[in-house]
């Protein structure tokens with residue numbers, strides 16, 4: 001595409017060179033630049049992309065997009081804000097893929113990955129090829145690409161949508177993190193539907209206040225716009241049991257569809273009963289009711305099921321297809337996943353890494369546990385420090401024994417993170433025989449499993465599907481499921 005044509009939607013830009021130049025690709029990372037690419041310089045939290053313009057040119061960049069003065073032997077286009085421009089140029093370069101498919105965005109503190117996976121399963125079962133982008137991976141059909149962030153940068157998102165469209169996607173279900181909304185990573189994405197799961201404490205290191213966090217989440221609903229889309233309304237699917245929904249309903253011109261358990265909602269659950277084997281409920285909607293027998297466990301998963309059902313109902317998917325699909329779903333990788341080596345106690349790996357999710361998951365365990373409940377948990381480094389004492393207190397309050405260990409320490413000292421968690425136990429007067437600490441996560445899992453007796457439940461929280469542990473100087477292979485499995489076998493010997 002000619003550079004001039006690519007730049008057409010932008011206003012107030014100037015250039016030092018010839019904009020008739022042909023552009024064959026776009027990159028924001030100099031390390032990925034190929035000959036013919038437009039390199040976009042983004043100021044980051046760690047480094048400034050402008051400092052890599054020279055390197056990009058050496059690798060063959062045909063032009064540079066910048067927001068401050070740089071030296072280069074290729075045309076440089078200056079715009080006031082490269083990040084904003086990137087979203088438009090990415091959308092345009094990749095042929096506006098989100099205008100050619102329906103994008104369902106899911107935001108909220110907990111349940112995004114689970115809800116997007118449920119939506120994907122239902123739409124696929126109804127015969128609509130659906131791509132997925134989120135914490136675990138991005139995928140269309142059986143092709144998988146790795147992700148670094150839950151919601152990638154705008155350019156990479158538009159590239160991913162193009163890939164999905166070329167593979168036949170009619171829909172994409174994507175997780176939209178609050179960081180992404182705040183940083184404008186989803187600018188230019190044409191959402192058909194926005195789904196809100198819930199809002200509870202997390203990421204205060206980044207957003208500083210819950211009000212800022214709420215406002216960031218709200219951007220998804222204001223971004224839905226107020227136009228019809230191919231004879232279809234835009235839909236905002238909101239959890240009526242969460243007070244943040246009121247704010248989001250005010251922020252959107254889309255049709256609001258509510259779901260919930262407590263209050264009167266458009267899609268609601270009644271008569272919920274939870275056992276160790278699954279969850280039963282009656283799902284009522286204004287287009288009919290169904291009885292569901294889910295393999296997934298927990299009230300929180302009922303919310304995910306309601307959100308996914310509402311998102312699919314507005315697409316005209318029959319309730320019968322929704323029922324058939326949801327009843328088959330075993331769960332999502334690393335979320336309430338059992339590790340079974342034939343032992344007489346239960347071991348569950350779960351991705352709870354926020355106070356609310358940890359409390360929910362422990363309450364769910366309590367509903368069916370016949371023996372003692374152990375909870376192995378840590379908190380991530382370089383992340384919201386204020387959740388550390390709260391999560392430790394929740395673990396000790398809801399489990400019989402809390403095992404305080406490391407998660408991904410990142411640049412921090414693992415013992416210092418544990419010390420901050422312990423402050424929550426001391427402050428709440430929790431007895432010392434209700435918890436112990438073990439900084440090495442492998443040892444913590446091993447010791448806990450060795451202590452477990454018949455009918456006990458061991459919940460290993462925080463890392464779910466992750467297959468790594470991020471330490472100060474390196475990232476190592478680490479998988480809670482593998483660790484638990486090994487420990488169970490070792491105990492049997």
Ligand SMILES: CC(=O)N[C@H]1[C@@H](OP(=O)(O)OP(=O)(O)OC[C@H]2O[C@@H](n3ccc(=O)[nH]c3=O)[C@H](O)[C@@H]2O)O[C@H](CO)[C@@H](O)[C@@H]1O[C@H](C)C(=O)N[C@@H](C)C(=O)N[C@H](CCC(=O)O)C(=O)O
Nearest residue numbers: 028029030042044045046047049052149150151153177179
């Ligand atoms: C705080 C934050 O969000 N940082 C994100 C940000 O990194 P950064 O600003 O430090 O980037 P940088 O390293 O300074 O680079 C600036 C620019 O220079 C370029 N560069 C850099 C080096 C080089 O050699 N050449 C080069 O061109 C980079 O490509 C970039 O364009 O931009 C990067 C590229 O898009 C992101 O990967 C990175 O996410 C980091 C890894 C991260 O941990 N983010 C977390 C907080 C996050 O975003 N989490 C949410 C999910 C939260 C949840 O759901 O719970 C998410 O959506 O993932």
Ligand SMILES: Nc1ncnc2c1ncn2[C@@H]1O[C@H](COP(=O)(O)OP(=O)(O)OP(=O)(O)O)[C@@H](O)[C@H]1O
Nearest residue numbers: 109110111112113114135300335350351352357361
């Ligand atoms: N609707 C929900 N409400 C509260 N907790 C939930 C809900 N759904 C899942 N959880 C808990 O939160 C954990 C993470 O779930 P999931 O991965 O679906 O959330 P997420 O929003 O994608 O998280 P992330 O912010 O890491 O992307 C689960 O392992 C479970 O413990």
Ligand SMILES: N[C@H](CCC[C@H](N)C(=O)O)C(=O)O
Nearest residue numbers: 353379380383407408462463
């Ligand atoms: N998307 C979340 C994942 C946290 C997972 C947990 N294992 C940790 O490392 O803190 C974040 O980046 O905050």
Ligand SMILES: [Mg+2]
Nearest residue numbers: 112113135175
């Ligand atoms: Mg997720």
